[in-house]
Amino acid sequence: MQKGQYNIDLVTEKEKIKSLDKKKSTSGETNKEESKMSEIPEDILDPFCDPKNPQKISFHDVTSAAFLIKEGIERTPCPRSTTSDSYGMDLYLKKDFLQYTGSFKERGARYALLSMSSEQKQAGVISASAGNHAQALSYHGWKLNIPITVVMPKTAPIMKIQKCRNYNATVIIEGRDMAEAKAMALKISQEKQLLYINGYDHPQIIAGQGTIGLEILEQVSNPDAIIIPVGGGGLIAGIATVIKALSPKTKIIGVESEKCPSFSRAIENKGPIYTPIKNTLADGLAVPKVGYNAFITALPLIDKMVVVREEWIALAILRLVEEEKCVVEGAGASGLAAILAGQLNELKGKKVVCLLCGGNIDTTVFGRCLERGLAAEGRLVKFVAEVSDRPGGIQELCEILSSLGVSIKDIMHERAWLRDIYTVEVKVVCETRDWEHSMQLKNNLKKHYQKVQFSELPLAINADVWLSGRK
Ligand SMILES: Cc1ncc(COP(=O)(O)O)c(C=O)c1O
Numbered sequence: 001m002q003k004g005q006y007n008i009d010l011v012t013e014k015e016k017i018k019s020l021d022k023k024k025s026t027s028g029e030t031n032k033e034e035s036k037m038s039e040i041p042e043d044i045l046d047p048f049c050d051p052k053n054p055q056k057i058s059f060h061d062v063t064s065a066a067f068l069i070k071e072g073i074e075r076t077p078c079p080r081s082t083t084s085d086s087y088g089m090d091l092y093l094k095k096d097f098l099q100y101t102g103s104f105k106e107r108g109a110r111y112a113l114l115s116m117s118s119e120q121k122q123a124g125v126i127s128a129s130a131g132n133h134a135q136a137l138s139y140h141g142w143k144l145n146i147p148i149t150v151v152m153p154k155t156a157p158i159m160k161i162q163k164c165r166n167y168n169a170t171v172i173i174e175g176r177d178m179a180e181a182k183a184m185a186l187k188i189s190q191e192k193q194l195l196y197i198n199g200y201d202h203p204q205i206i207a208g209q210g211t212i213g214l215e216i217l218e219q220v221s222n223p224d225a226i227i228i229p230v231g232g233g234g235l236i237a238g239i240a241t242v243i244k245a246l247s248p249k250t251k252i253i254g255v256e257s258e259k260c261p262s263f264s265r266a267i268e269n270k271g272p273i274y275t276p277i278k279n280t281l282a283d284g285l286a287v288p289k290v291g292y293n294a295f296i297t298a299l300p301l302i303d304k305m306v307v308v309r310e311e312w313i314a315l316a317i318l319r320l321v322e323e324e325k326c327v328v329e330g331a332g333a334s335g336l337a338a339i340l341a342g343q344l345n346e347l348k349g350k351k352v353v354c355l356l357c358g359g360n361i362d363t364t365v366f367g368r369c370l371e372r373g374l375a376a377e378g379r380l381v382k383f384v385a386e387v388s389d390r391p392g393g394i395q396e397l398c399e400i401l402s403s404l405g406v407s408i409k410d411i412m413h414e415r416a417w418l419r420d421i422y423t424v425e426v427k428v429v430c431e432t433r434d435w436e437h438s439m440q441l442k443n444n445l446k447k448h449y450q451k452v453q454f455s456e457l458p459l460a461i462n463a464d465v466w467l468s469g470r471k
Contacts, residue, residue: 044186049201051272054292057203059245062210062238065111069208072110072140074099078219078353083323087339088348092220093324096212097332097359101163103284104235104357105136105199108208112197113140115204121146126194128152128185130178131160132284132358133199138169149194151185153177157283157362179288200232201291210238216353217246224350225251227335229357230263230305231285233294239355240301251303253344255334257282261307266290267299281313281369284331284358306344311376312337317366318373320356330369332358375455378435380409382428383442386451389415389424397426400448406441407431 084091096104124147134150141148148169175181189196228236240252259280316333320326335354374380387393410429432438445452
């Protein structure tokens with residue numbers, strides 16, 4: 001690993017958190033949790049991720065990782081997508097969500113654990129994570145007999161917390177977000193002499209994730225491009241290091257959600273910078289500030305960064321279930337989302353590998369994603385119609401829907417706010433075969449009712465083409 005330098009505008013996470021806290025305290029919004037967090041010193045530095053001495057990961061680091069972890073990690077498949085032709089690409093899907101704990105994070109976690117001294121292995125390690133890194137570390141720590149402590153923020157999904165406990169890790173639930181959980185984990189690491197392993201910026205974590213790149217090149221010859229989801233930047237940094245060393249013509253494309261574009265902001269800023277994040281379907285990518293080692297390694301190797309809208313991520317999750325029979329979480333589906341959104345049209349006709357890197361999605365979130373995906377594609381439609389309040393009025397509406405083969409998901413009616421006391425407003429959510437079927441429904445209802453209003457045009461439909469009456 002080499003030391004490197006770049007121009008960093010140091011707006012640190014901590015400064016930002018401080019200013020947010022100040023805003024809250026002036027608004028009188030304080031609680032027990034905040035006073036507890038304020039006891040955590042703010043200047044604990046992770047010695048492996050030093051902003052002033054960032055480390056560049058080398059090809060040699062990744063091959064060392066590949067050698068060391070080959071026993072404990074799955075070599076995941078990378079088949080051609082069954083719907084490759086519909087995207088106009090020769091598309092391959094690297095299914096790293098098929099690792100035991102459901103994500104690629106095991107690669108880096110196992111390598112970091114195996115690289116420790118025997119004293120450190122005995123003492124154990126600590127990390128902060130909302131999910132995939134915590135599970136990977138807990139599982140491999142358990143298998144290698146290394147005590148693991150993970151600090152998870154209060155927002156971490158219950159399923160992921162429980163999984164870590166099942167893998168015998170000590171789980172501490174602390175902090176309102178990842179930044180606070182991390183501060184707590186660093187404090188405990190100092191007090192208890194535990195090694196802190198950052199999930200996206202520890203050099204061995206980055207090297208371990210890079211082993212995916214070696215596998216891809218063995219499985220798909222001469223790919224034109226590889227699409228990689230980006231959170232803290234460790235995954236793309238590791239893979240890009242391998243790909244640019246062995247196949248320099250292959251384009252490296254990073255994808256972020258619009259709700260947490262911290263790598264794109266870091267590029268603009270010429271260094272990692274705190275980027276406020278919002279709730280996202282791609283919770284694995286929700287890192288407010290990318291890693292210093294990851295950034296300096298990945299920056300010169302990335303050919304393009306794409307920021308996708310959340311609806312496309314929902315649609316990608318739906319497509320992967322329906323077409324590929326893969327359950328993939330939002331972060332893992334964001335590469336396909338960028339293709340669906342038409343943001344990578346220059347790859348048409350090319351051989352492309354899309355990384356599906358995680359499958360840990362909450363069942364409730366999964367359900368909501370499928371619904372949003374259906375809505376984005378125009379297959380789940382919502383409309384309001386004013387129908388006669390006389391006996392048989394609502395029945396007539398149901399008969400129209402039934403005759404068209406439209407399935408009602410939800411129906412509700414109200415009268416109190418209508419001017420005409422002989423009408424009733426009916427709100428319907430229904431499922432259609434496709435957008436064309438939805439249009440048929442719309443035209444039919446317009447013929448029958450004076451007042452009928454549909455929810456807006458679905459995202460996945462080219463509005464100009466539809467509005468001009470052509471398909
Ligand atoms: C499923 C999934 N994909 C992608 C990423 C992004 O990896 P990185 O933070 O190394 O950029 C993560 C990070 O947790 C993840 O869980």
